[in-house]
Amino acid sequence: xxxxxxxxxxxxxxxxxxxxxxxxxxxxxxxxxxxxxxxxxxxxxxxxxxxxxxxxxxxxxxxxxxxxxxxxxxxxxxxxxxxxxxxxxxxxxxxxxxxxxxxxxxxxxxxxxxxxxxxxxxxxxxxxxxxxxxxxxxxxxxxxxxxxxxxxxxxxxxxxxxxxxxxxxxxxxxxxxxxxxxxxxxxxxxxxxxxxxxxxxxxxxxxxxxxxxxxxxxxxxxxxxxxxxxxxxxxxxxxxxxxxxxxxxxxxxxxxxxxxxxxxxxxxxxxxxxxxxxxxxxxxxxxxxxxxxxxxxxxxxxxxxxxxxxxxxxxxxxxxxxxxxx
Numbered sequence: 298x299x300x301x302x303x304x305x306x307x308x309x310x311x312x313x314x315x316x317x318x319x320x321x322x323x324x325x326x327x328x329x330x331x332x333x334x335x336x337x338x339x340x341x342x343x344x345x346x347x348x349x350x351x352x353x354x355x356x357x358x359x360x361x362x363x364x365x366x367x368x369x370x371x372x373x374x375x376x377x378x379x380x381x382x383x384x385x386x387x388x389x390x391x392x393x394x395x396x397x398x399x400x401x402x403x404x405x406x407x408x409x410x411x412x413x414x415x416x417x418x419x420x421x422x423x424x425x426x427x428x429x430x431x432x433x434x435x436x437x438x439x440x441x442x443x444x445x446x447x448x449x450x451x452x453x454x455x456x457x458x459x460x461x462x463x464x465x466x467x468x469x470x471x472x473x474x475x476x477x478x479x480x481x482x483x484x485x486x487x488x489x490x491x492x493x494x495x496x497x498x499x500x501x502x503x504x505x506x507x508x509x510x511x512x513x514x515x516x517x518x519x520x521x522x523x524x525x526x527x528x529x530x531x532x533x534x535x536x537x538x539x540x541x542x543x544x545x546x547x548x549x550x551x552x553x554x555x556x557x558x559x560x561x562x563x564x565x566x567x568x569x570x571x572x573x574x575x576x577x578x579x580x581x582x583x584x585x586x587x588x589x590x591x592x593x594x595x596x597x598x599x600x601x602x603x604x605x606x607x608x609x610x611x612x613x614x615x616x617x618x619x620x621x622x623x
Contacts, residue, residue: 315463324416428511445522
């Protein structure tokens with residue numbers, strides 16, 4: 298399977314422990330490798346920890362002329378180590394390019410993982426990524442779900458194969474040192490220096506704040522993820538007790554807890570095909586709690602009844618009627 302990468306044994310063991318936790322049955326896994334230092338380090342760690350137990354995919358989004366060379370770099374690194382590697386080509390349409398590219402990438406990786414009968418596939422998100430995500434979302438006023446950041450293990454609703462992030466206890470500098478020590482060629486995404494992105498501005502600010510510990514922030518995000526899962530379980534129970542679906546509307550007995558109410562309203566809007574920002578949902582929730590109607594993302598919400606003793610009002614959600622023209 299190729300020569301040893303001579304990575305520090307402690308780093309390999311940390312990676313192996315993450316794999317044991319996230320893939321306890323030990324099935325063959327996939328690695329999403331872009332050619333950057335983080336994902337190339339993940340490839341080297343996997344070669345040490347589970348030789349022969351993984352395959353690699355690299356995605357060409359077709360957005361930059363360098364993309365084909367970056368994919369070729371990954372293919373060459375895998376061939377040198379006897380690792381199966383496949384290039385996945387996707388087409389990204391207009392609009393929010395980053396979001397569209399991410400969605401297409403995960404769909405392509407899911408199809409690849411299914412075709413290869415992989416148990417799970419890994420992306421190279423690390424502790425610094427997690428810290429940046431947490432601070433970025435704090436700066437936007439996100440709630441518990443958003444502050445949970447990048448999950449260590451997630452099953453996307455639209456996909457079949459789960460995704461894991463075994464590097465969330467690793468620092469960016471540790472991963473860069475791995476590839477540099479191994480003399481492995483890697484590429485750099487120019488968008489990482491584009492300060493028009495919130496993440497890049499936060500990353501550059503963190504470079505000058507040595508008292509913030511990204512690993513500790515990553516642990517906090519993980520704890521928030523645990524809290525979010527608990528709240529989701531309570532929301533599932535509240536949905537069963539409080540929400541009634543009809544052909545033309547959805548009715549919800551007003552929840553006693555605001556966070557549960559927020560999550561229920563978000564779910565109902567999504568059921569109607571809408572998508573609202575957290576601030577929009579919060580504004581609508583303010584209106585409903587004060588027995589006023591409102592509309593968000595093509596959904597009209599009205600209130601029947603009012604608070605009184607044991608009685609609670611009912612929130613009624615319908616598609617927003619077409620606006621009159623002329």
